Each structure stands twice: as structure tokens, then as C-alpha cells.
Amino acid sequence: MQLSPFGDEEGSRRRLSLLAGDPQISYQRRGAQWEVRDGPPIAEAEEPIDGDQARLIRAELRIVDSASITPYDPLRDVPEALFAFEAFGEKVWLNGVAWNDGLIHETIKFHERYGPLVRNESLTAPPVPVPVLSHWLEACRMALAFKCYQSLRPEEAHLRPNVIVLIVESFLWDLALLPSEQAATRQLQENRLIEWSQYQTRYDDADQGSYTRRASVWLNQTINLCLEGFGVRSQVAYSPPSSWFSSYVAPTLGGALWGQLAGFVIEGSTVKQCKYELCQKRFPAQNPRKEYCSDFCKENRKKRERRKRGM
Numbered sequence: 001m002q003l004s005p006f007g008d009e010e011g012s013r014r015r016l017s018l019l020a021g022d023p024q025i026s027y028q029r030r031g032a033q034w035e036v037r038d039g040p041p042i043a044e045a046e047e048p049i050d051g052d053q054a055r056l057i058r059a060e061l062r063i064v065d066s067a068s069i070t071p072y073d074p075l076r077d078v079p080e081a082l083f084a085f086e087a088f089g090e091k092v093w094l095n096g097v098a099w100n101d102g103l104i105h106e107t108i109k110f111h112e113r114y115g116p117l118v119r120n121e122s123l124t125a126p127p128v129p130v131p132v133l134s135h136w137l138e139a140c141r142m143a144l145a146f147k148c149y150q151s152l153r154p155e156e157a158h159l160r161p162n163v164i165v166l167i168v169e170s171f172l173w174d175l176a177l178l179p180s181e182q183a184a185t186r187q188l189q190e191n192r193l194i195e196w197s198q199y200q201t202r203y204d205d206a207d208q209g210s211y212t213r214r215a216s217v218w219l220n221q222t223i224n225l226c227l228e229g230f231g232v233r234s235q236v237a238y239s240p241p242s243s244w245f246s247s248y249v250a251p252t253l254g255g256a257l258w259g260q261l262a263g264f265v266i267e268g269s270t271v272k273q274c275k276y277e278l279c280q281k282r283f284p285a286q287n288p289r290k291e292y293c294s295d296f297c298k299e300n301r302k303k304r305e306r307r308k309r310g311m
């Protein structure tokens with residue numbers, strides 16, 4: 001049996017350290033799983049120790065392409081995680097955030113696929129599965145932010161009354177979860193709750209300007225609070241000769257999801273569903289006329305049509 005794609009252990013160490021510029025390469029993971037083919041995956045909550053490193057190198061590393069030898073980066077690797085999380089949040093809303101085996105199962109699936117929202121927060125850790133609830137509330141918040149963003153478009157104005165109800169509800173949770181010693185924050189949240197409750201009774205469909213102003217402020221405050229809460233930093237880089245670009249550095253999956261939504265809002269993208277029957281993935285489109293998530297799907301759809309016509 002070949003120990004690794006790079007030969008013996010010593011050779012692997014050398015090669016991997018050169019490839020990655022850092023011996024940390026052996027800790028590559030995708031979602032919650034380490035990139036190893038044999039041996040059980042090392043659990044998220046355990047920091048690798050020297051023995052594990054040797055085990056990882058002895059195991060056959062799965063080098064798919066150059067992207068897999070860089071650290072897991074949800075912003076780049078799993079753009080669909082945002083949609084998966086948002087769709088999950090809507091289910092939680094519908095269920096009234098009540099305990100439910102189906103939702104627990106989906107939460108575990110999400111964690112297996114993408115990892116926990118905050119590193120080292122295990123779902124199964126005894127004695128109480130508190131992170132399950134925080135995962136749900138975060139997903140609800142994400143779903144609401146999404147809906148709020150959509151409702152800002154005039155053609156989605158029908159979503160607005162529901163968004164107002166949900167925003168009021170989200171202030172109620174925040175207050176319920178906020179420790180009583182944080183008096184200043186509580187006062188601020190209570191004031192906002194009162195404002196939104198009053199607006200709810202006065203809301204008029206014709207009042208477009210006032211809605212978009214209010215809802216944009218809520219959306220920005222929410223995104224900023226969540227970026228801060230998950231420790232996201234924004235950075236600006238300069239690329240010669242004259243272009244500046246900004247990006248997010250997210251140390252957690254939760255932060256990366258909010259960073260993705262922030263990027264989405266900044267670009268003014270809309271959510272589209274891929275028209276290729278076998279894909280149907282949701283994707284952000286800056287150009288609202290874009291119909292496919294990728295050139296790959298566009299080509300495949302054309303090929304299928306041609307085949308159908310040929311028959």
C-alpha cells in the first residue's frame with residue numbers, strides 16, 4: 001500500500017511543507033472532516049497533536065487539486081452553505097423554534113457537511129445541547145436578513161408585512177436572551193422594539209420610501225452586529241496598478257456566512273435558481289438576467305436540448 005501520494009513519510013513531510021509553505025498542511029479539512037482517506041476523521045473539537053499529524057501523513061491524503069491544499073475557507077469553498085443555512089432557518093421559523101427531531105437531524109447533517117458555526121462548539125457535547133438552539137436562532141436570523149434584503153426590491157413588496165412581524169419577533173428573542181446586567185444594550189433593543197411595534201400598526205403598503213429606509217437600517221445593523229459577534233475582520237488590499245478591493249477574513253463558519261451575505265448586499269445581487277434541470281442550485285447573480293450558476297451548467301443545458309431535438 002502506498003502510504004501517501006508523495007511516497008514515504010519523510011518525503012511527504014518535505015513535499016507537503018514545500019507545497020503549503022507550512023507543515024500545517026496535514027491539518028487540511030473540508031467542512032468538519034479532515035482530508036484523509038483511511039483512519040477515522042479527527043473530530044472538530046480535538047486539536048491535532050503530534051501523533052495525529054503522523055497518522056494524517058501516513059494516511060493517504062486526498063489531494064484533489066491545488067485548492068485542497070489551502071486551508072478550508074467557506075467564503076471560497078462552499079458558497080452554497082449560505083443558502084443551505086438560510087433555507088434551514090426558514091424551516092425553523094415554520095416550526096416556531098420548537099424542539100423537533102427532524103430539525104436536529106438536519107442540524108447534525110449541516111455540521112457534518114460544513115462544520116460548526118463556531119470552532120470547537122460541538123453539537124453532541126454533554127450535558128445540554130445548547131449550541132443546537134443557538135444554531136437555530138442564528139439560522140432564523142439569517143433567513144430573516146435574507147427576506148428583509150429581498151423585500152427591499154419593489155417587486156417583492158408583498159414580503160414586507162411579514163418581514164415587519166418577524167423583525168419585531170427577533171427583538172423579543174434578543175431581549176429574552178440578553179443578560180440583565182447589559183442594561184445599556186437592553187435599553188437600546190427595547191427602544192427599537194417599541195419603534196418597530198409602532199411601525200407595524202402604522203405600516204401602509206404605499207409607504208415605500210419609509211419601509212426601505214427602516215429595513216435597510218435594520219439589515220445593516222444586523223449584519224454588522226453578526227460580523228462583529230463572529231469576529232469577522234474586513235480588509236482592503238491594493239493590486240497594482242490601480243485597483244483596490246476589499247474582502248472579509250472570517251475565523252468561523254458563522255462569520256463566513258454573514259460575510260457572504262454582506263458581499264451579496266454590497267454587490268446588490270439577487271438570488272436566482274439555476275435553469276439546468278439537473279442542478280437547480282441557488283446562486284447570487286449581479287446580473288438579474290443570468291440564468292445559470294456556471295458556464296458548465298449553461299453548456300450542459302444546451303447539450304441536453306440538442307440531444308432532445310436530435311431524437
Ligand SMILES: [Zn+2]
Nearest residue numbers: 274279293297
Ligand atoms: Zn447550475
